[in-house]
Structure formats: structure tokens, C-alpha cells
Amino acid sequence: MRSLSRMLIVALALxxxxxxxxxxxxxxxxxxxxALVAPLSGRWARQGQLKKMGADxxxxxxxxxxxxxxxxxxxxxxxxxxxxxxxxxxxxxxxxVLTREKISAGIGSWLSSFTLGVTEVAERLQVxxxxxxxxxxxxxxxxxxxxxTSPVSSLxxxxxxDLVTDLAKKNNRPIKKAAIVGDNTAASMFFYKPLREKxxxxxxxxxxxxxxxxxxxxxATAIVQKLRSTQPDIVFYGATNFPDSIQVLQKVKExxxxxxxxxxxxxxxxxxxxxxxxxxxxxxxxxxxxxHPMKGQEELVKKFKQRTGEPFMTQDPLCTxxxxxxxxxxxxxxxxxxxxAIRDALAKIDISSGPAVSAFYPARVxxxxxGRRIGATPLIVQWQDGEPYTVVPTAVATRPVxxxx
Amino acid sequence: MVxxxxxxxxxxxxxxxxxxxxxxxxxxxxxxxxxxxxxxxGDFMMLGMYLTFFYAxxxxxxxxxxxxxxxxxxxxxxxxxxxxxLARVTGxxxxxxxxxxxxxxxxxxxxxxxxxxxxxxxxxxxxxTSYATQAFALGPVLLNQARSYAFVMALVLxxxxxxxxxxxxxxxxxRAAADDPEAASYQAIDVRTMHGLAFGIxxxxxxxxxxxxxxxxxxxxxxxxxxxVLMFVAVVLGGLGSIPxxxxxxxxxxxxxxxxxxxxxxxLQNTGVFVAFLLVLYLRPQGLFGRRARTV
Numbered sequence: 001m002r003s004l005s006r007m008l009i010v011a012l013a014l015x016x017x018x019x020x021x022x023x024x025x026x027x028x029x030x031x032x033x034x035a036l037v038a039p040l041s042g043r044w045a046r047q048g049q050l051k052k053m054g055a056d057x058x059x060x061x062x063x064x065x066x067x068x069x070x071x072x073x074x075x076x077x078x079x080x081x082x083x084x085x086x087x088x089x090x091x092x093x094x095x096x097v098l099t100r101e102k103i104s105a106g107i108g109s110w111l112s113s114f115t116l117g118v119t120e121v122a123e124r125l126q127v128x129x130x131x132x133x134x135x136x137x138x139x140x141x142x143x144x145x146x147x148x149t150s151p152v153s154s155l156x157x158x159x160x161x162d163l164v165t166d167l168a169k170k171n172n173r174p175i176k177k178a179a180i181v182g183d184n185t186a187a188s189m190f191f192y193k194p195l196r197e198k199x200x201x202x203x204x205x206x207x208x209x210x211x212x213x214x215x216x217x218x219x220a221t222a223i224v225q226k227l228r229s230t231q232p233d234i235v236f237y238g239a240t241n242f243p244d245s246i247q248v249l250q251k252v253k254e255x256x257x258x259x260x261x262x263x264x265x266x267x268x269x270x271x272x273x274x275x276x277x278x279x280x281x282x283x284x285x286x287x288x289x290x291x292h293p294m295k296g297q298e299e300l301v302k303k304f305k306q307r308t309g310e311p312f313m314t315q316d317p318l319c320t321x322x323x324x325x326x327x328x329x330x331x332x333x334x335x336x337x338x339x340x341a342i343r344d345a346l347a348k349i350d351i352s353s354g355p356a357v358s359a360f361y362p363a364r365v366x367x368x369x370x371g372r373r374i375g376a377t378p379l380i381v382q383w384q385d386g387e388p389y390t391v392v393p394t395a396v397a398t399r400p401v402x403x404x405x
Numbered sequence: 406m407v408x409x410x411x412x413x414x415x416x417x418x419x420x421x422x423x424x425x426x427x428x429x430x431x432x433x434x435x436x437x438x439x440x441x442x443x444x445x446x447g448d449f450m451m452l453g454m455y456l457t458f459f460y461a462x463x464x465x466x467x468x469x470x471x472x473x474x475x476x477x478x479x480x481x482x483x484x485x486x487x488x489x490x491l492a493r494v495t496g497x498x499x500x501x502x503x504x505x506x507x508x509x510x511x512x513x514x515x516x517x518x519x520x521x522x523x524x525x526x527x528x529x530x531x532x533x534t535s536y537a538t539q540a541f542a543l544g545p546v547l548l549n550q551a552r553s554y555a556f557v558m559a560l561v562l563x564x565x566x567x568x569x570x571x572x573x574x575x576x577x578x579x580r581a582a583a584d585d586p587e588a589a590s591y592q593a594i595d596v597r598t599m600h601g602l603a604f605g606i607x608x609x610x611x612x613x614x615x616x617x618x619x620x621x622x623x624x625x626x627x628x629x630x631x632x633x634v635l636m637f638v639a640v641v642l643g644g645l646g647s648i649p650x651x652x653x654x655x656x657x658x659x660x661x662x663x664x665x666x667x668x669x670x671x672x673l674q675n676t677g678v679f680v681a682f683l684l685v686l687y688l689r690p691q692g693l694f695g696r697r698a699r700t701v
Contacts, residue, residue, distance in 0.1 A: 045522060211670075213671040214674075281538070
């Protein structure tokens with residue numbers, strides 16, 4: 001009896017307090033809601049956190065500058081949903097956030113494998129979706145609501161290979177043997193595929209190690225031992241899961257492997273790498289990314305650093321920042337917060353200035369009929385003295401490229 | 406070449422397995438004494454990693470020493486968690502309590518992981534030690550220093566636990582409480598206290614294993630997910646509730662993971678572990694060291 005009355009009191013208190021608790025967060029009727037579906041828990045939570053930092057910064061800027069003018073100064077509100085650590089969780093998070101209330105557009109979900117699932121939900125519910133994920137297949141399914149701002153993995157593979165063969169030749173160390181080492185998440189797989197199937201053979205490069213694992217990796221000894229015995233002239237590297245990558249890099253140092261490392265993705269240039277393995281291990285490791293601060297973006301980076309306390313800015317906050325601005329531009333052009341109208345505006349949009357294009361190289365946003373950004377070109381980022389710098393293309397580089405000693 | 410390589414694979418497997426073994430004996434002890442399947446075991450390991458990290462950052466304590474220093478606070482934490490939460494759903498009719506225990510430890514795991522993500526942020530942290538990237542060279546075979554130290558310490562800690570359980574009165578009382586709680590209580594053994602003791606020790610051991618792991622493995626709130634399944638496999642492989650069994654189970658997992666790579670591609674690394682697991686369960690359902698009646 002006592003417990004029953006106690007339960008009643010709790011229920012009553014909740015019933016009374018509930019509305020009060022929620023009123024504080026409830027947006028005004030004409031706010032525009034944007035969804036961010038990104039991993040906020042699980043092994044990729046750090047990337048979700050970085051994405052959210054970028055989104056928050058853009059939303060604060062837009063709202064403080066008077067909101068969306070075409071909608072009478074409507075404010076943008078972020079609705080984040082946790083994609084967790086599996087495709088199933090990501091899909092159900094998208095389903096939840098997109099059906100609970102009216103969402104004008106969405107962003108996400110970092111890992112290509114997640115994005116493939118989440119964009120299916122967005123397509124079905126007809127909500128335009130912006131993604132920085134790399135996998136080719138994201139925009140190969142004939143979807144109308146998916147927009148991919150990054151250069152796709154296969155293109156990145158081609159460009160990364162061109163770049164490293166050029167650099168190696170210039171340094172009189174032509175590439176004859178290559179290794180592929182990394183996990184089997186979608187973006188990495190799409191990067192390895194063209195290398196294995198045609199690109200390496202076309203340049204007469206022999207693939208001497210091809211080791212791909214499912215995260216988490218128990219131990220990197222076997223992999224790095226193979227690198228040591230085969231001594232490839234380049235290692236194509238795709239370990240998106242932080243502990244896996246750390247284990248590989250520690251072993252590389254332990255076994256004194258000297259092969260240059262060419263990564264794929266911005267996971268390789270997060271600040272925690274410096275703290276965990278030290279800058280001497282990282283020096284000259286480079287990675288191909290969809291975005292990284294370029295020459296002329298010092299102000300933006302400074303602002304980001306001040307806001308977040310992060311030591312530098314990387315692809316994930318940068319792209320998400322630009323995505324929010326891009327959605328804002330689309331809404332201005334559509335003059336409506338209706339998802340279909342925004343989708344049509346995004347399909348037609350062609351802009352080459354302002355914060356909406358800040359993350360992209362070249363600085364132009366126009367999508368082709370598949371939803372891929374026309375002309376999207378990857379950047380090469382290289383660790384130098386404990387900080388990652390854009391080194392290629394030279395026009396926007398913040399430091400010159402260095403080749404491995 | 407081939408022989409040296411084989412030796413390298415075996416050595417690597419054993420070194421990796423050493424820490425799995427220490428992780429697993431805590432879980433095995435808790436199950437053996439309390440019959441509680443502790444899903445939060447990996448999360449206590451994660452907390453142990455963080456404590457070792459804070460020792461290293463705040464007081465410049467080497468993580469190998471830091472790992473040992475996690476033992477007392479985590480013993481107390483385990484004791485408190487038992488008193489406040491687990492004691493309410495252990496003892497009494499086991500059939501009725503079983504669901505409550507599972508839900509409680511699973512819930513505890515979720516709360517710990519998410520609270521840590523909220524409070525400490527998902528940013529991975531790491532302790533940089535010189536020995537994480539150095540190796541002892543035995544001819545062509547390389548033994549990673551961090552893993553070697555961790556292995557030796559895991560061995561010592563496991564040995565101490567074994568001595569405690571077999572050579573001290575308190576240890577014997579603990580085993581008596583595990584074997585037959587009712588008979589033990591007739592011998593003036595306070596079963597509830599024994600449960601608290603077992604849970605405290607089990608949590609302390611896994612926290613220390615976390616501390617050792619932190620010498621070469623990054624720390625993040627969800628690190629438990631990378632190890633918890635292996636811990637359970639080790640415990641069941643060795644024989645539910647058997648401490649030597651859990652230890653050997655842990656070693657076997659490391660070894661199988663490593664040797665699998667000789668015949669299977671990397672993507673199937675854990676397939677080897679589960680095939681070995683199924684084989685053992687098929688041929689010896691009680692596990693390698695298990696008796697038909699489960700005991701410590």
C-alpha cells in the first residue's frame with residue numbers, strides 16, 4: 001500500500017512537472033527544424049560530437065544574424081538523434097527523429113555504412129539529406145533526396161594514388177609495392193576497391209599486403225609484421241576506429257616500419273592522435289579528406305577553436321557547419337520550410353560564395369542529377385609538428401607537402 | 406622464417422590473452438560465488454582505465470603502478486554497488502531473482518557507459534608510455550614491452566587471487582559460500598558478506614585489468630564493447646565459475662585470435678575464437694575446467 005501511494009506521488013509530480021520541463025525547450029511555431037543523425041554514443045561518438053560542434057556554430061551564427069529572412073526571420077533549431085554504433089541503430093534514430101515532428105532537412109551520419117541506411121529512411125519520408133560520407137553507393141541508388149558534398153571514395157583513391165606516385169617520383173623513391181591496411185566499413189572498402197581492381201595495376205604497382213578487418217582489431221602485430229617483411233613503398237590506410245588505428249601506429253613505431261602512410265578519411269587527423277601516440281609517430285602521415293581548413297579560413301578556425309577549446313578544426317565540424325548554412329540558403333531560395341521545396345531548391349542551387357561553400361573545394365555547390373557535388377575534389381592533409389595541414393592542392397594549402405624521410 | 410613467425414604469433418597471442426585472462430577471472434569469480442552474470446563488468450574495466458589515466462595525468466603515476474592503485478577504490482566501489490543494488494536481487498529463490506539480476510547489471514552497464522560519455526565526453530584519451538611502442542627482442546621474435554609488463558602483472562594478480570581462495574580462511578569461506586550457501590550459513594559464514602567480498606574483488610580485478618590495458622590501449626566510454634563478449638567467452642570456455650578456467654580461457658582466446666590469422670583472413674579473426682568456443686562446448690559442455698556442479 002505504501003509503495004502504491006509513493007508511486008502515485010511520483011506519477012503526480014511527473015505529470016505536474018513534465019509540461020514545465022518541456023516548455024523550456026519547445027520551439028516557437030515557425031522555427032525550422034533540422035535533424036542531425038550522427039553517432040553520439042558508441043565507438044564513433046567523437047565524430048558525432050565534432051559534427052554537432054560544427055552544426056551548433058552555424059545555427060548560432062544564422063540565428064544571431066536574423067534567422068531565415070525568406071521566412072520572416074525564422075530561427076533554425078537542431079534535432080539531434082544518436083546513430084549509435086550500428087546501422088540498425090542509425091536507421092531507427094533517423095526513423096524516430098523524422099517521424100516525431102516535421103523536419104525540414106537532415107544531415108548525417110558520418111560513417112558511410114550509416115549514411116546508406118539513414119538516407120533510405122529520408123528518401124522514403126521525403127526529407128532532403130546532406131551527407132559528407134564518401135561511399136560511391138550513397139549516390140548510386142537513384143535517390144532524389146540525398147545530396148553528397150564530398151568527392152566519392154573511388155575518386156579519392158584515384159587522386160591519392162596520383163599524388164603519392166608523383167611525390168615519390170620527385171623524391172627518387174618510385175612506388176613499386178603498395179599495401180592496403182584497414183577496416184571493412186563502407187567508405188574504406190570503396191577506397192580499396194578501385195586500387196585493387198585497376199588503379200595499382202595500371203601504374204604497375206604490386207599489392208604486397210592486403211589486410212582488412214572488422215572493428216575492433218584485437219592486435220596489430222600480424223599486420224605490421226607483414227609490413228615490416230614486405231616493406232611497401234606506400235601503405236593505404238583505413239582504420240576508422242580509433243583504438244584500432246592507435247594499435248597499428250604504435251606497432252609501426254615499435255617495428256620501426258618506415259613505409260609512408262596514406263590514409264583515407266578525416267578520422268586520422270583528430271587532436272587525440274597527438275596525445276595518444278605523439279607527434280613524432282604522426283609526422284608526415286597524410287590522409288585524403290573531403291574537407292579541411294584551407295588558406296583564407298583562419299578566422300573561421302579561430303572562432304571554432306575559441307568556442308570549443310579544440311586545438312584545430314577538421315573535416316567533420318567544417319562540413320557540418322557548411323551543411324547547415326547550405327540548408328539555410330536552400331530555404332531562402334525555396335521561401336519555404338517544406339522538405340520537398342527545399343529538396344527542389346537544393347537540386348537547383350548553384351552558389352560559389354559565403355559560409356555555405358566554406359568547407360568545399362572547389363568553392364562551388366551545384367549538384368548533378370545523382371546528388372553529387374559537381375567538381376568535388378579531395379584535399380590531402382598531412383601531419384606536421386603535431387598538427388594536420390592542408391598540403392594539396394597547392395592553391396589552398398596551408399603548408400607545403402613534405403615527403404617521408 | 407616460418408618457425409620464427411609461428412613463435413611470434415604464439416607469443417603475441419599469449420600476451421594479448423594475459424589481459425583477457427585477468428579481465429575474465431573477475432567475471433568468473435562473481436559468477437562462481439554469486440551466480441550473477443555481470444554485464445557491467447566491462448564498464449567497470451573502462452572506469453578502471455579512466456582512473457589509471459587520471460592517476461597518470463594528475464599525479465604522474467605510471468599506469469603500471471596506477472593499475473594496482475585502482476584495486477582498493479574499486480574494491481570499495483564493488484562492495485557498495487553490491488550493498489545498495491545487487492544484494493536486493495541476490496540470495497533467495499534463484500529462479501525468481503535471475504531476471505532481476507540480468508536487468509540490473511545490464512541497466513548498470515548502460516548507465517555507466519552513458520554517464521561517462523556525458524561527463525567525460527566521447528573524446529578518446531590515451532596514456533603515452535615509452536614502453537607501448539618498444540619491444541624486447543628475443544632473436545627475431547619481438548615482445549611488446551607494455552603487453553609483456555601487463556602480462557606479468559596479470560599473472561601475478563591471478564596467482565594472488567588463487568592463493569587467497571585456496572590458502573586463507575576467508576578464501577575458503579568464500580568458496581564454501583559459493584559451493585553451498587545454505588550449508589555455509591550453518592557454519593556461521595555470512596553469505597551476504599561473502600557475496601559483497603566476491604563482487605568487490607571481481608570489480609577490483611577487472612579495474613586493474615583496465616589499468617594494464619590502458620598502458621597501450623586508448624580509453625573511451627564505450628571501450629567495454631570491444632572486450633565484454635570475449636570475457637564471457639573466456640569464462641564459459643574455461644568452465645563457468647572456475648577461476649583457473651577463466652584464466653586459461655582468456656589465454657586461449659588471445660592465442661586462438663592470433664593463430665587464426667595463420668589460416669584465415671583478418672576479417673574472420675574472431676570467427677576462430679567462436680569456432681573454438683563451440684567445439685569446446687560441444688565436446689565438453691561444462692567448459693575446460695568446469696565440474697558438473699558449478700563451483701569456484
